[in-house]
Amino acid sequence: MQNPLTRLARLGRATAAALALLGVGTGATLAQPRSDIVVGMAIEPAGLDPTVAAPVAIGQVVWQNVFEGLTRIDGEGRIQPQLAKSWTVSPDGLVYTFDLAENVTFSNGVPFDAGTAKFSLDRMRATDSTNPQKQFLANVVSTEARDPKTLVVTLSKPAANLLFWLAWPASVMVEPGSAATNRTQPVGTGPFKLGEWRQGDRLTLVRNETYWNAADAPKLDGATFRFIADPQAQAAALQSGDVDAFPEFGAPELYAGLETDDRFETVVGVTELKVVAGLNNRIKPLDDPRVRQALMMAVDRASLVEGAYSGYGTPIGSHYTPNDPGFRDLTAVHAYDPEKARALLAEAGYPDGFALSIKTPQMAYATRSAEILQAMLAEIGVTLTIVPTEFPAAWVDQVLTRHDFEMTIVAHAEPLDIAIYGRDNYYFGYDDAQFKAAIASAETSLDEEKRLEAYGTAQEILARDVPALFLFVMPKLGVWDARIEGLWHDEPIPANDLTSVSWRE
Template sequence: MARFVRSISEVLVSATAILCLLLTTMAAAAPRTDLAIGMTIEPAGLDPTIAAPVAIGQVTWQNIFEGLVTIDRDGKIKPQLASSWEISPDGLTYRFSLRSGVTFHDGEAFTASVAKASIDRARAADSVNPQKRFFASVDTVEAEDPQTLVIRLKQPAGSLLYWLAWPSSVIVGEKSAANNKTTPVGTGPFVFVRWAKGDRVELKRNPGYWNREISVKLETVTFRFIGDPQAQSAALVSGDVDAFPEFGAPELMSSFDGDERLMTVVGDTELKVVAGMNNSRKPFDDKRVRQALMMALDRTTIIEGAWSGFGTPIGSHYTPNDRAYVDLTGVYPYDPEKARALLAEAGYPNGFSFTIKAPQMSYAARTAEVMQALLAEVGVTMIIEPTEFPAKWVQDVFTGRDYDMTIVAHAEPMDIDIYSRDPYYFNYRNPAFDTAIRQVEQTPDAAGQDKFYQEAQKILADDVPALFLFVMPKLGVWDKRLKGLWEDEPIPSNVLAEVYWTE
């Protein structure tokens, strides 16, 4: 009997061991559903419809908030909350068919009335939308019925659909709009959980997400904010973060070569690094001075010193990724001798001194240091004033326009039109440029638009309202098992709906 009991006990122990092994094996085989993603800059708020910094959209766009249309990983405009649209032959009426059965995270229904209220809010007289100008051509917005939205324009706006895909144009709920800065509520695949300021933003999967064509694999997402490049690297190596889609230490990229767990990716972006000048302030109000400074800068040396050789020189406010790109780096190539001669012609034979307000971001600080050395060779003294970004920079430069020169990476795609905005921090005025940009919007076909985009590029390359330096690539480092992250960046973002773990 004792032997029989002992045999049963042994069988039970063996069965338990096998069950534990099976459970362990199953757990090991199940792909992860959590993600910790790193970002260099923490956004000051979480509502992209009331503030411009790209970090807001990098957390919320396509994760929490969605628009009538969207931009995919290839830079193409795709339907989103609007399933389709029709444009009248004269280009003045856009009729959108909206999806039914869509709700916001708080239960509010998405309808044409809600979409109308969202667009009217963005274009209102008291609107603080960072791209309010997008809606200047809108005459009326009508909710024809619950699933039909009609936008009527005062004049053609060839880029309207593209603009409607941007973070600043996302559709917000009428009930939640006022609180989106701190507790964002959208229609997207992830729901806001909490924001531990100075550290992280946490999201969770939206179980009621309307788009059944997308199978969202991630259950939880944590955005970690780590500004120091060395700390970014350490967080990746330790596994505290799984991915840094915009890694801030180009000099450390090679340190991941051969890593068994981590991979590096170099992709395209719209990040145009330019040193903007206050064109209304002496000596930058003199075109010859601006041209001379452009010739004093060796863009290849700047890219090597500022971003470890990662980058593409540009000669205008345009990237090689964009349609109708013209390589204008040869308009004012590096030529210190000609730069000194042109400065003398402009009345500065002994150079001059000025201050550059450089945002406290690694690329800006490093670029400023290389520029300082190059300008010294032509007798120009550049004093570097580190400036906290975004708050102080926005206050002094972007809004106050109280500066000589600054440096920043302009991240908005196809944003060459910023030089025709009034006011804008460059304080640049050129009627010929304004006309070219206006003709882009008034031209319905892409080929016709491209002609004016090229004309606009050439005007800027000759006039040099800013020193056009280089396009920053997207330097990504992430776990090899992680799939679905965007390698290129046609618009600043961290789109996570299609991201998943392979094991």
């Protein structure tokens, strides 16, 4: 995914006020290199166990830093071995045999072995599991600890994405004795462990001195995560030196000013952050595909990206990013056409439009996007009322769990997560047999060409039916002290992996 704006165009948008705020060219004296780092995040996680709850902020703190998985995803999006050194797959794709790393211990001193891995996977797929991705293991028939270093996983049908799914934060390995308390006292096999968590302010990680993987031991002694929701405050924290890095900077209108300040490195990277305006397909008038299609045709995606995210971002026509395998550009399906949208509403029985409410998380991108959608939908007679909704707690309760909403907006951050539209009772309330069949084919086919064709079909079905308004992919607007090395430039999975981070001398 390439950012559609040139550097010159971005610089042209920077206001004098922004430049003054950021203090460009102040020539301030830089601090000496350190062995710790302060990382800013917009959202504070509600807990620290990614195996029991969905919000991505959890993994952004603990994945790879505190917890590790059998496999991992690297900064380029590739699957790499981790607690599983290697694996073999039977010719029919039904049996995975993992050769596990030896001499691995959790931060509390308990050894990791095949029994621990079996426990972790069985806990993830248990009937009473609250794991947000438990459906990934729905095809698992059995797990077997053949010996301390050999784990065997047997499937009922092939799972082409299994090694990818096992690399997600939701699939990390947990120590059985600490599983019940990982939400506040996480215990993992990673290079850091929890130091202190001052809820509402900051969380500190300290080096795990007994970390098993000496070859990949961290260069930092510790890290502090600061939770700063307001974009202007994020800029101020960077400017003052209170924060060393914002891997996901939340003020795109100020970003061009940061690009001209040689104290900072700025990187516009790609992400999996698909901004969609979810529609409750269970309720009238949103249960009518003509209404949903009309809403999509009322949206000028290019103008929305410009207004909501200062032009940074790529419009999308389905729940898929240009980074994903088999991507199809479907923005021409139900393209911007207010006149046709009004005619379609009239055909559906709403010649005078109707009223909707949109539950909007407090993140700046969501608020700005909702305000622009409000103006655009008004052009076709739809009155949109914005309802601010605290994220994650209130949003998860009202939208994700109880489906108490008409419309909402959120960035779905997980990679290759198009299958969420096929989940029973998911918040969209979308149920289409053709879509489910396409996803099943994509996830079970061992033939790559057939697999990508099935993903293409799934994209096209969503673009046609519009269970959500597909808006744009957010970029990773990274900004950090220019002397810092090792932070991810792209974001193939939501993460703040600190394992390779250091300061230049």
